[in-house]
Amino acid sequence: MSRAPVPSGAPDCSVGPLRPEHAGEALTVQYAAYLSEGRRYRTTEIPPLVETVEELAADLRRPDVVGFAAWLGPRLVGSARLRGVGGPDPVAFVRYSVAPDVQGRGIGSALIDAAHEVLPTGTTSWLVTGVDSAENLALYRRRGYAERGREVDAAGVAVVRMERLAP
Template sequence: MPHREPIALTVADAGELMTVQRAAIVSELRAHRDLDLPPATETLDEVRAVFDDPVWSVWGIRDEGRLVACVRIRDDGDAVWIARLMVAPDRQGQGFGSALLAAAEAHFPASARRARMSTGSAAEHQLKLYARLGYQETHRIPQSGYEVVYLEKVLDD
């Protein structure tokens, strides 16, 4: 069983985070027939800038030293925005995404009452995972041949 404790990532992890992100997004690029999804087009400077923005925290899971999963959390006061939950392709389906999302929830600010996220409508595996973890669809917005699905979870006090 791999070690699944999340760690706070730093700007020193930006290149490795970008590598995981680029590898993990390939299946969604294919499914959505859209090569311009933000995780695929984000530059290394843009990734580094996230670490300099105090409203964002970046978490990851390492297995035997290798970054295998990562997620970004933005503090919006009474809500948090979950972005770029990514798992390396060779580690998908092994519980890393679930473990990282659950651990991230445990680190949400005390003021957070809701957690929000979005994904593409063709991301069926992710939609099932998010539903299983208590996230409910709130709405969809059409986007270049697919829909962006917005989800929300009410957090316990």
């Protein structure tokens, strides 16, 4: 996958593959982005905040994982991953994050669009987000996700499972 220009919202941003060598930068952005979720749920133990750089790099070496990075020039400003690509089960959309200082300018939209583009028609993708994260729930609903149930994550936070069928 080559870096492609992002058509709207963030004209100076490009989205391309997230590779193991980007793990350090991606994790730094992920921690900064998810700190607001950690504060919201009063825990720093949510999965995106306890992942290590070794785990992130190892994730990106898995054959079923496809990572996406958003760049502003040389700066990695966001990332997201799909897990379970090419397998029989629904594909997970995880670790969706954009650096706090550049949120709200279309970079997250470019990342989610890039991830959805690689999913063949009829593929189900799923994600979880906190039950109190109203803006995330609204964002995912606008992107075609529907609530499919509730569970509790490894940090004890109640989360909503959402699913989308690729058109």
